Amino acid sequence: MPSSSVGTLVLAAPPEADALRTRLVWLTVFRTVAVSLSLVAVAARLLLQPVEEPSRVDTLSFAVIGLVYLFTLVYGLMLRGGRADRAAAVLQVVGDLLIASVLVFLTGVGESPFTFLYLLAVIGASILLDGRGALLAAAASALAYALLLVAVKLQWLEPPLAVGDLSRQRLAFLLGSNVLALFLIAALAGYLTRQLSATGGRLSEREADLKKLDTLQRQILANMPSGLITCDESGRVTFVNRAASAILSLEPRLPPGTHLESLLPGALGSEVHLRRRELSVHTPAGMRTLGLTVTGLESGGSGGTLIVFQDLTELRRIEEDLRRADRLAALGTLSAQLAHEIRNPLAAMRGSAQLLVLDSSADPTSAKLVEILLRESDRLSKLVDDFLRFARPPPPVKQVLELEVLVAETVDMLRADPLARNVGVDMVLAPLRVPVDADQLRQVLINILRNAFQATGEGGRVRVTLEAAGEEAWLRIWDSAGSIPAADLSRIFEPFFSTREGGTGLGLSTAYSIVRAHGGNIRVSSSPQEGTEFLIQLPVQG
Known part of the structure; x- marks a missing residue:
C-alpha cells in the first residue's frame, strides 16, 4: 500500500534530522568551550610570564582562536538557518581537521601537545557520520599529519617553534604511532557509535510506543461513554473525563481542590463497599440517576479512588x-x-x-x-x-394539522375559565404540522391546563411551548406552582389517584392513554424551585 509507506517515510525523516541537528549543536558548543579554555590558557600564560611584547607564537595563537570563533559563529548561523544536513556535518569535521592541523603546526608538529585534536576530530566524525565517516576522518587526519611532518622535514614549511629531531626513525615512529592510534580510535568510536545508535533506536521505538499508548489511553478516557472520575485519598478530584463532564454538566476545567462530594454527594459514603449501586445527583440540567462503580486505587503507597458511572436517568x-x-x-x-x-x-x-x-x-x-x-x-x-x-379510548382519527394553531385556540378558550383568572399565560409556539386527533388532543390540553391553573392560583404563571426535537414534536406545559410531591410523581398518571379533593383521578390517566394511543409519551417533573412541567412528545410522522 503505497500511501501508508509514504506516510511512514515522511514521519521517520524528521526525527533523524532532529538527532543530527542536536549532535551538531552540541559539538559546536563543545568546540566553543574548548577554544574558550585555550584562550584562557594563553592569556594566563602571558599574565604569569610577562614579556615586553608577545611572541610570534602567542600572536598566531590568538589569531587561530579568533578564526575558530569566527568559524563557529558562521557555522552556528548555518545551523540556526536550518542547514542541519550531512553536508553540514562534513563541513564541521573538515573544519575540526583544519583547526587541529594549524594548532599542531604552530606548536612544533612532532613535538606538539595538540595532536590529540585529531583524535577528537575522528570521534566527532564518528558521532556525526557513523563508523565509515570515522574511518575517513582517521585517514584524512593521518594524511594531514603526515603531510605536515614531510613538509617540515623537507623544509617546505617552517613552524614558529623548534621541531626537534626528525630523523627517519623518529618520523616513522611518529607516523606509525599516530596513524595506529587514529585508526584504533576510529574503529572503537565507530563500534560505540553503532551500539549507541542501536540503543537509541530501541529507545526511540519504546518512546514512540509509549507515546502511542499514552495517546490511545487519552483517547479512550476522553471518548469512553461512561463517566470517569478519580480522586486522591482526601477526596480531591484529580481527573474528570469528557463523558463525566457532560453527564454532570460541569465546566471544562474544574477549580483546583474540587472535592468529590461537591460532584457526587454520597459516592464515598458508608455503602462504598457496594461495588455497584445507584445514586441520584442534582446537576444544573436536573436530577440524574447514576449507576456507580467505586474502586480503590494503589499508587505509591497512597490510596485513591476511581469512580466509573453511567447516566441511567433515561433508562x-x-x-x-x-x-x-x-x-x-x-x-x-x-x-x-x-x-x-x-x-x-x-x-x-x-x-x-x-x-x-x-x-x-x-x-x-x-x-x-x-x-x-x-x-x-x-x-x-x-x-x-x-x-x-x-x-377503552376510541382510536384516534388522525389528521395532519397545524399543531400550533390547535394549541393556541385551546389556550385562548381556557382563558375564560374561572380557574385562569389573574393567571399569566405565555405561549412560544413553533409552526409544526403533526398528525393528531384534534378532539382527543384538545381534551389532553384541557385536562393538563386546568390542573395548572388550579395549582398556581391567582398571580401564578403558566407557559406553553411547542418545538421540534428531531422526529418528534415536544409540547411543554409549565406552571410556577411546583406543588406535586416527589413521592406522587410516579403515581400521577394512575387512575383513581388524585391529590385534589373531589377529583376522580381519571383526567391525567385519560390524557396519558390518549398520548400513548398517538404513539407518543408524556412525562412530568415538579419541584418548588423549578415549577411543574408536563412534556408531551408526539411523533411528527404518522
Missing part, C-alpha cells in the same frame, strides 16, 4: 413508563369489566326511579328521595362513562 424513565403502561393496561381491563357490569343494573335502577317519578300518588318525601336517586345515578353513569373512556 429509569423508560422502565417507569413501561411499568406504568402495564399497570394502566391491567387497570383499564378491570375498569372496562366493572363498568360493563355496573352499567346494566344502573340503567335498570334509573328506569325504575323514573317510573316512580311518574307515579302521582307518591308523597313529597318519596319524590325527593327519587330525585336524589336520579341525580346520583346520573353522576354514577357519568363516572362509568369516564371509566370506559379511560379503559
